[in-house]
Amino acid sequence: MTLFTRPFVITCLATFFFYLSFYLILPVMPLYVADMGGTSTQLGLIIGLFAFMAMVLRPPAGWIIDTRGSFLVLVTGVAIFFLASLGYVLARSVEAVLALRLFHGMGMGLFPTAAAVVVAEVAPLSRRGEAMGWFGIANSAGMVIGPTTGTAVSIRMGFPVLFLLAGGVAFLGLACLAMLPRPGKPSGRRGQPASLGDFYSPAALLPSLILLFLYVPYGAMVAFIPIIATQRGLANAGIFYTVFALAVLLVRAKAGQISDRRGRAAVILPGMLVASVAFATLGLTSGTVGVLASAAIYGVAFGAVQPALLALTADRVRPEERGKAMGTFYTAWELGISSGAVAAGLLLKVAEFPVMWLWSAGMPVLGALLSLKARSSSLPRVSS
Numbered sequence: 001m002t003l004f005t006r007p008f009v010i011t012c013l014a015t016f017f018f019y020l021s022f023y024l025i026l027p028v029m030p031l032y033v034a035d036m037g038g039t040s041t042q043l044g045l046i047i048g049l050f051a052f053m054a055m056v057l058r059p060p061a062g063w064i065i066d067t068r069g070s071f072l073v074l075v076t077g078v079a080i081f082f083l084a085s086l087g088y089v090l091a092r093s094v095e096a097v098l099a100l101r102l103f104h105g106m107g108m109g110l111f112p113t114a115a116a117v118v119v120a121e122v123a124p125l126s127r128r129g130e131a132m133g134w135f136g137i138a139n140s141a142g143m144v145i146g147p148t149t150g151t152a153v154s155i156r157m158g159f160p161v162l163f164l165l166a167g168g169v170a171f172l173g174l175a176c177l178a179m180l181p182r183p184g185k186p187s188g189r190r191g192q193p194a195s196l197g198d199f200y201s202p203a204a205l206l207p208s209l210i211l212l213f214l215y216v217p218y219g220a221m222v223a224f225i226p227i228i229a230t231q232r233g234l235a236n237a238g239i240f241y242t243v244f245a246l247a248v249l250l251v252r253a254k255a256g257q258i259s260d261r262r263g264r265a266a267v268i269l270p271g272m273l274v275a276s277v278a279f280a281t282l283g284l285t286s287g288t289v290g291v292l293a294s295a296a297i298y299g300v301a302f303g304a305v306q307p308a309l310l311a312l313t314a315d316r317v318r319p320e321e322r323g324k325a326m327g328t329f330y331t332a333w334e335l336g337i338s339s340g341a342v343a344a345g346l347l348l349k350v351a352e353f354p355v356m357w358l359w360s361a362g363m364p365v366l367g368a369l370l371s372l373k374a375r376s377s378s379l380p381r382v383s384s
Helices: 006-035 040-068 071-090 094-122 125-156 159-177 202-231 238-262 265-284 288-315 319-347 353-377
Strands: none
Touching (some): 006 040, 006 071, 006 125, 006 159, 006 238, 040 094, 040 202, 040 319, 071 159, 094 319, 125 159, 202 238, 202 319, 238 265, 238 288, 265 288, 288 319, 319 353
């Protein structure tokens, strides 16, 4: 069956611009706040507050998608990215930046949840893992370009120009969504009051918990890699993200195909163990080579595990509950990032960076143990 339909391609293109806007800013925010005199705790909050607000909005976003449809959620998420990027131009204090990070995080709570639902809806069941792989590639393509470009623009042209550029890219995402066919709104749940059960999906808890243990160290990484990479001799910290993203691109689509054929756990379990190796490499090395090696290793793990977990989540729920299932999944995503960033910042008050990275390496091992429970439900089983 055909995978590359118009809704699928447009959703992936909008996803590319959304994440390109995000990754243009991501690696320079810790450096921007450090230049303003921010503390290590505030550096952690730059990532933690963004992820916290995204996490808070994931469950209601899922409910809105199930009851009102995906389109409004998609557009609102990208529009927030556009406005927040322009807002950074006017920020003059760490406190103002932290407030904007809360607002910016709202966009991350909305768009990816809705986009993942659209992809699950339009992809053939037999190619769902592959579809999630390509959806992830759209994200990773933004990561390939964004961090290095964003860092270079901030150095050569200044932070305001960078923020304007990120806003312009987000606007291109809005232009893509204007071309997206608008499906009919769900009819079965409209007019009914929301209950607690509408905001989380029990069937999505297993893949969400595994994802949590993948993203706790990711939160530490995005908060402190710009500092560590610079200390270890990388003139442009965005190179770390470029290497990471290229590794993700190399494995993502193929890993999705393997999970379609051999089951989700066959990809998730080894991928989580590889992720642990990546952070152990950061903790046990001290030079530039170790930084880039860890980026490549973690990219391979990340590129394999994430689409398999997305597909596993879609496999385990009925079509009319995909919104809250993806809301649950992405809540764990943001909880992992926010808690990892904040916990790493607190840990650095009493320990050095190597200890923090080795602590991070332990998290994916816990996820690998949990993935053993996914074996009994690792093949696609819910029809679209």
